[in-house]
Amino acid sequence: MTDAATLTRDTAATGAPLLKVEGLQGWYGESHVLHGIDFEVRQGEVVTLLGRNGAGKTSTLKAIMGILSKRSGSVNMGGTETIGLEPRHIARLGIALCPEERGIFASLNVEENLMLPPKIADGGLPVERIYQLFPNLLERKRSQGTKLSGGEQQMLAIARILRTGAKLLLLDEPTEGLAPVIVQQIGATIRELKKEGFTIVLVEQNFRFAASVADRHYVVDQGQVVDMIPNADLDANIDKLHAYLGV
Amino acid sequence: MFELLGVPPQVLMGQLLLGLINGSFYAVLSLGLAVIFGLLNIINFSHGAQYMLGAFVAWMLLEYLGISYWWALLLAPVIVGATGLVLEKLALRRLYHLDHLYGLLLTFGVALIIQGLFRNYYGISGLPYQIPDQLSGGQNLGFMFLPNYRGWVVVASVVVCFGTWFVIEKTKLGAYLRAATENPTLVGAFGINVPLMIMLTYGFGVALAGFAGVLAAPIYSVNPNMGADLIIVVFAVVVIGGMGSIMGAIVTGFGLGIIEGLTKVFYPAGSAVVIFVIMAIVLMIKPEGLFGRNA
Numbered sequence: 001m002t003d004a005a006t007l008t009r010d011t012a013a014t015g016a017p018l019l020k021v022e023g024l025q026g027w028y029g030e031s032h033v034l035h036g037i038d039f040e041v042r043q044g045e046v047v048t049l050l051g052r053n054g055a056g057k058t059s060t061l062k063a064i065m066g067i068l069s070k071r072s073g074s075v076n077m078g079g080t081e082t083i084g085l086e087p088r089h090i091a092r093l094g095i096a097l098c099p100e101e102r103g104i105f106a107s108l109n110v111e112e113n114l115m116l117p118p119k120i121a122d123g124g125l126p127v128e129r130i131y132q133l134f135p136n137l138l139e140r141k142r143s144q145g146t147k148l149s150g151g152e153q154q155m156l157a158i159a160r161i162l163r164t165g166a167k168l169l170l171l172d173e174p175t176e177g178l179a180p181v182i183v184q185q186i187g188a189t190i191r192e193l194k195k196e197g198f199t200i201v202l203v204e205q206n207f208r209f210a211a212s213v214a215d216r217h218y219v220v221d222q223g224q225v226v227d228m229i230p231n232a233d234l235d236a237n238i239d240k241l242h243a244y245l246g247v
Numbered sequence: 248m249f250e251l252l253g254v255p256p257q258v259l260m261g262q263l264l265l266g267l268i269n270g271s272f273y274a275v276l277s278l279g280l281a282v283i284f285g286l287l288n289i290i291n292f293s294h295g296a297q298y299m300l301g302a303f304v305a306w307m308l309l310e311y312l313g314i315s316y317w318w319a320l321l322l323a324p325v326i327v328g329a330t331g332l333v334l335e336k337l338a339l340r341r342l343y344h345l346d347h348l349y350g351l352l353l354t355f356g357v358a359l360i361i362q363g364l365f366r367n368y369y370g371i372s373g374l375p376y377q378i379p380d381q382l383s384g385g386q387n388l389g390f391m392f393l394p395n396y397r398g399w400v401v402v403a404s405v406v407v408c409f410g411t412w413f414v415i416e417k418t419k420l421g422a423y424l425r426a427a428t429e430n431p432t433l434v435g436a437f438g439i440n441v442p443l444m445i446m447l448t449y450g451f452g453v454a455l456a457g458f459a460g461v462l463a464a465p466i467y468s469v470n471p472n473m474g475a476d477l478i479i480v481v482f483a484v485v486v487i488g489g490m491g492s493i494m495g496a497i498v499t500g501f502g503l504g505i506i507e508g509l510t511k512v513f514y515p516a517g518s519a520v521v522i523f524v525i526m527a528i529v530l531m532i533k534p535e536g537l538f539g540r541n542a
Contacts, residue, residue: 065436091438103433107425115419116426117437164437 018043018199019064019095019168023073026056026063026223033059035223036073041168046190046200048210051220052246057203058100060220061170064201065097066090077168092120096166100173100203102157104145111141114160121165125196130159133189151182158189162198169193172203187212207234207241219244254512260391262508268397268466270504271404272459274497276481277488278408279455281496282415284485285428286448289339289350294481295474296358297453300327301460302469303365306376316379320461327457332450339449340442358475365471373468400462407458408497415493424448428491483526489539499537 017040026034034056041047049057063071066087075082077093085093096117105113114130114137131138134155140148148156154174161169171190175183183206190200190213204210210217211234219227221244229237276294283291291297304326305319314322334357342349378396385394415421427434427441435441460474467473481500488499503522511518529537 067432067436087432087436088438088440091436097433097436099433103430105426105429107429108422112422116422116434118439120438161437 016043017041017076018045018078019201020076021060021064021074022076024060024063024075025072026059026068027070028059029069033223034063034068034071037063037220037223037225039218039225039228041199041201043167044194044197044199045216046194046202046214048202048204048207048214048217049220050204050207050210050217050241050245052244053205055220056223057220058172059223061097061172061201061203064090064170065095067097091166094121094165094167095170096161096164096168097170098157098161098172098174100176102153104148104153104156106144106146108145109141110137110143110145110148110156113145113156114141114163117160117164119164121167123167124163124165127163130162133162133192134159151178151185154178154182154186155189158186162193167197168199168201170201170203173205174202175204175206175209183209205245207245217241256390259512262512263505264391264393264397264508265511266505266508267401267501268504269507270501271401272463272477272500273481273484273504274408274500275404275455275459275462276477277484277496277500278411278493279452279459280481280485281488281491281493282411282455283449283452285491285493286424286445287339287350288343288347289354289449290347291449291452292351292355292478293334293358293361294354294453294456295476295478296361297327297331297456297474298460298463298477299365299471299474300330300361301457302376302464302467302473303369303460303471304457305461305464306374306469309376316461316465320458323461324454324457327460328450328454331453332446334453335446335449340445343445358478362471362475369471371470371472373470376464376469378465396465400466403462404459407455408500411455412493412497480522483522485536487522487526487529487536489536492536492538495536495538 019041021037021039024034024037025032037056037060039047049060051057059068062068064075066082066085071083073083077090077095080093082090082093105116108116114127136152137156137159140152145156146153158171158174174186178186187209190202193200202210202214207217211231214231216231217229217234218225219229219241227240227244229241234241276298280291280294283289301323304323305316308314308319308322309316338353339350342353382396382399385392386398415424423434423439423444427439427444431441463473484499484503485496487503488495503525506525507518507521510521
């Protein structure tokens with residue numbers, strides 16, 4: 001399949017990667033879902049993982065976070081190899097996950113959900129700045145977390161990983177099932193977060209949305225990375241991408 | 248004096264107080280079970296044995312070391328809680344990914360071993376434990392006589408129950424607990440040490456049982472079977488209140504104690520079964536329990 005070295009050469013021009021994933025294999029119980037994922041993300045970049053349903057995008061994020069039942073290969077975060085670490089230690093290296101199912105806690109109110117993840121490093125966004133980005137959350141901070149609308153829950157799921165000092169955000173399909181106006185709002189937020197200096201790995205099915213926020217796109221198919229397309233070259237590669245995504 | 252349905256007020260109030268005291272033990276014990284079940288998904292069948300341990304540790308502290316009731320009230324729960332930490336570390340944590348039944352069987356076996364050991368060494372006749380001097384005597388309230396120690400049991404139970412409720416529902420630590428109850432994987436992925444939190448929660452739940460045991464020592468005789476007799480009723484209380492609901496366990500514990508006391512006044516023959524009748528009715532109408540969340 002794809003030659004990982006080629007992908008690396010394409011991106012090596014602008015400094016050392018913050019996250020470098022090599023030959024990452026992953027399992028859910030007995031089921032082997034990742035067959036050697038290779039990609040890297042540089043400091044301050046927004047990178048997407050595109051691919052069909054079941055291609056292994058969500059599993060890749062879970063494997064990076066260490067919450068798949070088994071994984072092997074290499075996941076290097078800022079120079080530290082994490083493959084043998086527990087999820088809680090991986091989190092403390094500055095990686096934070098916003099899961100596909102959002103993971104808002106029903107027994108916590110909005111403010112408790114927001115304040116739940118512990119601070120792991122300096123440099124997180126102040127709470128005032130977070131409420132400025134997501135004013136709805138301030139209005140509803142006493143509401144039960146799961147009483148929010150889908151879009152508000154998604155914003156809460158993103159908001160709570162911004163104040164911890166995590167540098168690398170793993171966002172799993174943040175636009176899934178949301179109205180177009182909310183999708184635009186989330187797109188604007190992601191561009192804002194990039195300006196704040198966050199590095200982001202975004203899993204998406206919607207490549208139009210992906211194109212509006214990302215620097216580069218990795219295409220995932222059957223548990224492997226099969227291609228890398230810089231956002232600037234997206235138009236030239238649109239037919240190839242359609243073939244990959246089966247649209 | 249006035250009479251209510253032909254019952255003299257002294258009798259009524261006396262049974263109400265007795266019910267309230269039983270209710271205090273139901274509340275503290277079912278609270279511990281609810282805390283443990285909520286986070287660990289373990290039905291802690293050794294809870295009664297751990298309550299008995301609390302009473303015995305208080306007795307031993309006094310008998311062998313001359314340590315008073317007040318220190319025992321602090322030390323015995325810590326000691327019993329520590330045995331809980333060891334049990335969790337060595338055995339329980341290997342069962343979390345299995346069916347509830349395994350945890351229930353393990354803790355049931357542990358209860359039998361602990362109770363058997365104490366029966367072997369101390370017999371079943373029961374050991375006396377004096378009410379501390381500061382709490383001997385009582386108050387004449389006009390309509391009834393209130394022994395000081397019994398009043399203290401109710402006050403101490405209410406304080407411990409609502410203290411626990413406050414910590415779990417209103418503090419940051421409680422927010423971690425509630426979140427880990429819902430989704431331990433995600434809480435771990437935020438960088439929180441969930442296995443440690445689970446171990447300490449079990450230790451705390453067990454310490455609550457030990458605390459109830461110390462409170463019980465001067466009222467009931469210190470006896471290896473004291474927990475086995477009580478725990479069946481406490482499980483009925485937990486089923487009625489709803490597994491894993493903190494406030495449910497507290498309110499149901501006190502409430503059922505009072506209902507049991509009233510039954511003793513108005514229909515004494517029914518007092519031994521009233522809680523189980525209520526359990527059957529609740530299971531028919533609202534199987535998740537009065538305060539339970541839909542599973």
